[in-house]
Amino acid sequence: MNITVRTATLTGEWPTFYREAMPRNAMEGAERFTVLLLHGQAFTSKTWEALGTLSILAEHGYRAVAIDLPGYGESLHAQPMSSEKGRTDYLLHVMEALSTHHPVLITPSMSGLFSLPVLLQHPDRLRGFVPIAPVGTKSFKPQQYQQIKVPSLIVYGTLDTNLGSQSRESLQLLPNHTLIPLKGAGHACYLDRPEEFHAALLMFLSKL
Structure with missing residues (x-):
């Protein structure tokens, strides 16, 4: 059987909580x-x-590991990160502390503030990248995206005409990307079309 494990804190400077699903094997x-x-x-x-x-x-x-970012969920009392460097260092620290070497990073909306700097400044740390209408794409230059070779699955809801369409303009500059529009879905498109989202995600992962 699958076992979902919940742990309390990470060792190191930044405490956080996470939920982890261990594979059957x-x-x-x-x-x-x-x-x-x-x-x-x-x-x-x-x-x-x-x-x-x-x-x-x-x-x-x-x-599969899902974390609560600082200031959210059960990391509510952790100090929020106010700088790009702080958010980047935080996510790299989490990856190291959880022994998630070269993970595939799934990053919707606000979490783009954490994930995009890691993708663009430390692409060698990622095996794959799955942005879902992330925040912060306009903070980087087109040339920065064009230099990234990390396989990417760009997911967005066709009804998300704000962040969905805005972020797609920049993310499509990633050379090794696949676009997955979820028809009739809004900003949190994975909630509106979970079956389609999971199918696309599993297909993407199977090719890495």
Whole structure:
């Protein structure tokens, strides 16, 4: 059976909480790479648990980890990160502390403030990148996106004419990308079309 484990804090400077789904074959040491899930401003790590994403990934052999970013969920009392460097260092620290070496990073909306600097400044730390209408894409130059070779799955809802369309303009500059529009879905498109989202995600992961 899949086991969802909840732990209290990370060692190091920045405490956080996370929920983790272990793959069925974890005891055999044959699990695939890690999928690290961030969340939007109105959500937490529990969103991925409730949606079934953690268990679906575990059932397919992936180690799935969803964290609460500082100031959200059960990391509510952690100090929010106010600078790009602070957010970048924080996410790199989380990746190291959880032994998520070269994870696939799923990053919706607000979490783009954490993930985009890591993608553009430390692309060698990521195996794959799954942006879902992330915030902050206009903060970087077109040339920066064009230099990134990390395989990317760009997911957006066709009804999200704000961040969805805005972020897509920049993200499409990534040379190794696939576009997945979820028809009739809004900003949190994975909630509106979970089956289509999970199918596209699993297909993407299977090719990495």
